[in-house]
Amino acid sequence: MMAVGGYCTEVLRLFAHPAHAGDLEATDGGVFRGEAAALDRTAWVALSALGRDGRAIQVRWRAWGCPHLLAACELTASQLEGRPLEALAGFSLTELAERLEVPAEKLGRLLVIEDAQRALAASASSSG
Amino acid sequence: MMAVGGYCTEVLRLFAHPAHAGDLEATDGGVFRGEAAALDRTAWVALSALGRDGRAIQVRWRAWGCPHLLAACELTASQLEGRPLEALAGFSLTELAERLEVPAEKLGRLLVIEDAQRALAASASSSG
Amino acid sequence: MSAPVYLDYAASWPVDPRVAEAMARVLLEPDLQANPSAGHPGGQRAALAIEQARGSIAALVGADPGQLLITSGATESDNLAVLGVARSQRDRGRHVITSRGEHRAVIDACRQLEREGFEVSWLKPERAGCVEPRQVLEALREDTLLVSVMHANNETGALCHLAPIGAACQARGTLLHVDAAQSAGKLPLDMGALGVDLLAFTAHKLGGPKGIGALACSGRALAALQPLQFGGGQEQGLRSGTSATHQILGFGLAANLAQESMQAESERVSSLRERLWSRLQSVGGVWRNSPAEGCLPGTLNLGFEGVEGESLMLAIRSGVWASSGSACASASAEPSYVLRAMGLSDLACQASLRLSLGRWTDAAEVDRAATLIAEAVERLRGRAPPDVRLRIR
């Protein structure tokens, strides 16, 4: 459902309460990082994950971009949390884009999240 | 001064109180008549004058046409009254048109009054 | 002294007081003041309210909201339809069909097309300003891009049979534009069922504000239009310019009110019109230019032998406001083509008067107007040369 303002209620909720926004410090476990930016600089995403026992037990994001991007980062981070480290990439954004009702002209920006995920996964596997 | 409605106050006054509208019956004196219509039938004027002692002692008009024409007829009749019968034609309408603020596209219609005056004068002179 | 009787609804309706009050609230409502294109909640609220009104306006002519382009009035809608289709489709043909009985918005847009190299077939209306379907069918050609005919004539109220024209145009892929400025909100209209591709109408002829109108478009019409004015991309990019929230909301409410009362009003108003006609016949020497059947409920065009129209207008104007000729065709003094085409002499054309009734006309007003008009007719006849009366027709 579109709320007033061109954003669906899910985007508004995630934008207002970004529980996974932030960074991770290495405590007991390794911290992996992945970062990516769009060529046209309309989106910039940095992910970090705290790995323990082969799983990402905490995932955090920082991003520069439109509300849809920020909400998508929040959703991604919450969905990555708990996954095996080797499954941090390859996560499809189609369902997420639908859930957030991302307008067509912004879909390209979400690919930056995929890129950051891939970078995150690469960092986990190289240190693993 | 233009009053509301596109007619100056003089036209409104003459239209509302056409003292000289009507016809004349021959009483003691001769009654002369002159009539004219515009080719496009946008104006039709009939003048009648009661002559006595070489003068038009009463002048009346009937007309079919717009308010400017009717007001011009009233003004013409009142100005003709009292004139020598031989001076019933040749009366200029320029001053009258200005006084009544006749719009340019209607000026042609006033010529019908001139024609009717000429016919009136001719009728007076032929019977004189 | 009582207020003058307003019998000039065909030129413009007084704004419905309910519409006026709603518009006043919109103009004073802080939440609806923003630019409807703005991204913040203020803009979005205005945009949402507009979309709701768009639905009401579209429903009046059997259209979906997505088919409705909002304009500044029927003049703009007519021009957008005629110029917009022809200019963008000029590679597909150069032929347009319309009639000499149309409103000047269509006539003058078509004259402009002639200057731009198009060929226009000017049909001669056969019935009180309206063309017969047969005339259109005969004029249709391979290269005809557009047919533009009016639904109800603004001078006489005569109604055109649209359905056969629509069917013929659809069969050939020719776009059909209909000027329904006079009929929208007064008679049921379903553009899809009638085969109409572009339908122009305006708020101020149905109780809404002046300066706002619409062009309802079929899908193929939307695809075929070139805008008259370019810019911010409002109205699907086909009519740019900041949306006028209060105007559109006023139009929407007027459309709802018209829809609700259409059936009852149409009966009430046409019976008042017949009452007026029968009272006026008492003065004798009166003829009716409007058809008795197949006519808008509120329009009565007539003439009095021996009485010139403009003088009659002036003679009654402290008590009755009406039009000689067509007020929406502006202040020009040209004799009406529509009436001349009906076989009336120039004299009879100049003698004609349009009395038009609407939502606030009542029987007492009709009777008062009839009395005043009859008196004025007698008075003016007394001032006319005796022969005029006989020769008028």
Added chain:
Amino acid sequence: MSAPVYLDYAASWPVDPRVAEAMARVLLEPDLQANPSAGHPGGQRAALAIEQARGSIAALVGADPGQLLITSGATESDNLAVLGVARSQRDRGRHVITSRGEHRAVIDACRQLEREGFEVSWLKPERAGCVEPRQVLEALREDTLLVSVMHANNETGALCHLAPIGAACQARGTLLHVDAAQSAGKLPLDMGALGVDLLAFTAHKLGGPKGIGALACSGRALAALQPLQFGGGQEQGLRSGTSATHQILGFGLAANLAQESMQAESERVSSLRERLWSRLQSVGGVWRNSPAEGCLPGTLNLGFEGVEGESLMLAIRSGVWASSGSACASASAEPSYVLRAMGLSDLACQASLRLSLGRWTDAAEVDRAATLIAEAVERLRGRAPPDVRLRIR
């Protein structure tokens, strides 16, 4: 909770309540409901009221009432000027000069001219969206029909030096069109003294209603215009369509009110804008896109390092309504040409925000807005990757 602070005056002003109330009276006044083209006293009264309002509107830009064409807004006025001059003068030349910093109403009308075979010189604005007179002078040619430049840029508020452009155009007999939608009613304007031939403005940017505007024209401009829409012959035959009495009277009153308070308001509003700017500087990493001198009183375009514009808009929107980019340029998400031409990176363009103040902005609102914006900036910076802040320019 207090109402949101409205900082989007550049997109549209709330209607002045005095104007709204006057319009409500007009909409409910029986004597002003008739079609202003009608010959009876109802029509004439409306026409007289309109002529009075026309005088007020014209006076705002130093024009006579006879020079003023009333339109549906600045979009239509811009299109009428650009398309109307070029189309009617195409036998005298095919060259038009404008800039890439113009409002889309001018840009898209000029693009249409290109499709119609005209050649358009697209100047690159050198200063916050405005061209320098030198640029125009260099581009003028023998066959230049029209120059179209804006007075105040809608995104940045930067003002163009019109007088040297006007003088050069007059010396060559080239018509000069100026889009003054942002400046009319806020700064003194005398089109004659500036050598401007066509001047477009709109009521809704100065406290009047949406959906009504004007194009003020010199004598030679009036002689050179082809209408966009044809019909009843209103507005000297150059803009047909039933005149919208309530809209024009609202525009007239808004023009009077703007005229009266122009000097005082301009000082008051620009000092509030500086107050806002200085409060916002406390968050650091803020840059100003609007020029500090030669700018509209109410416009402040700026950006915050590390903060994206649309997210900032959303973060503040329960408390502050503003625009990222240009709301009147519609819902398109293209990065602003004006800002890019100022040398800003795409990132910085996307970070930019337009805060615009007007008649009902006060110091308390400015302070509240500054606090809310500063908090949101801090919050969003906390969510951005640390490097963004450094690399943004």
